[in-house]
Amino acid sequence: MGRMEQRAAGDTRDRIVQVTARLLQRQGYEGTGIKQIASESRATLGSVYHFFPGGKQELAAAAIRHGDQEFADLLRSALDSEDDPGKALVACTRELAAGLRDSDWTDGCPVTATALETIGRAPDIQLACAQAIEHWQDLVAGKLLACGFAADTARELASTVVSTLEGAELSAQVARSEEPLHTAGRHLARLVACYAPDATAR
Amino acid sequence: MGRMEQRAAGDTRDRIVQVTARLLQRQGYEGTGIKQIASESRATLGSVYHFFPGGKQELAAAAIRHGDQEFADLLRSALDSEDDPGKALVACTRELAAGLRDSDWTDGCPVTATALETIGRAPDIQLACAQAIEHWQDLVAGKLLACGFAADTARELASTVVSTLEGAELSAQVARSEEPLHTAGRHLARLVACYAPDATAR
DNA sequence: CACATTCTAGAACGAACGCTCTACTCAGTA
């Protein structure tokens, strides 16, 4: 009853979204063309516009949501890998640095480039970007809450943590060096220690 | 002796660079066209290619260097406005937040968008971006050195400070809120206090 | 079988892209 076709169709749709997400991450919104997306995802223009009748904007918003999840998965697994919140943040920077190095510094944050280009001119995409950042902040705040931090403190720290991760990843990409990320990791660990619930900031 | 023409010519060149810098800041590299640059700077295509025979890339690199100086001026004046390094960093975030608010969140860092789009595909531009970030780090490190921080500590902190400022400005733009910047300012002040030469981190 | 629906396929459209090119203006020099 149509499972096969629908599966195949779903595969095509997913392939389009995944390829778009990667291209947006590497070349930004204006630098990525629909025809490139179609050819690299082994789909045709007809298919792309069939699944995304809203055109490039709708497709980009879907791809940003995909990148949101991808980044969230990395963040979640790094945060869960350590009990101590400071060590967990260092694990985050280590994972980000590894991803950058392995991609020869091409695969940074899957959202940043598109977010910056579309500010104030593509509300759907900007919304998806804002939700992504909120989502990542929630993950960090959740970790801090689980470690006993006060709710307000956790939320504020999470904001700065995500900002710093974003900025350090940018610095690392531009400088082609892991150092900004590793340094940021150490400093973030020190920062959260200042606000730790067991007041003895070492 | 041709002073007038040369002045007028220099004015045209400067106008082109300034307009390009602003457009790159707001729309990124791929989103900014040479013809838009020409029309908004009241120059013609012929003039643009006369002053920048290397085309879009050469012009963009010059505009990035201009944005570097612009951002450095803001940073320098904010850092000089306070003796205490923590308060100086808060002043930086306050200035950045004011700039964002006044431009309805369109004028963020003049380098970031272009940097992300051209990573690994336009070496001249990427170099200019890397030098800009280094430049800003040097300003922050200089302030910390002047406050008595150890050289290594100052350099590392400066890296994280600039990363956090970049990331917080991005977060603020996407969320259309000053909060990420103000929060980051408080946290950066707390962070540098941890490494202050007078070891009594309050 | 016919029939609708879903998805694939790519030609074609007008607009915009970066860039090249020739023609021109105009002050300074010999």
Place this chain on the structure above:
DNA sequence: TACTGAGTAGAGCGTTCGTTCTAGAATGTG
């Protein structure tokens, strides 16, 4: 006066852009 060199001006090059459109393949249902 003739010439030079800097800068202005914009038509036009080939290409690519996002999008639209029609045609057909594939599958499920009556």
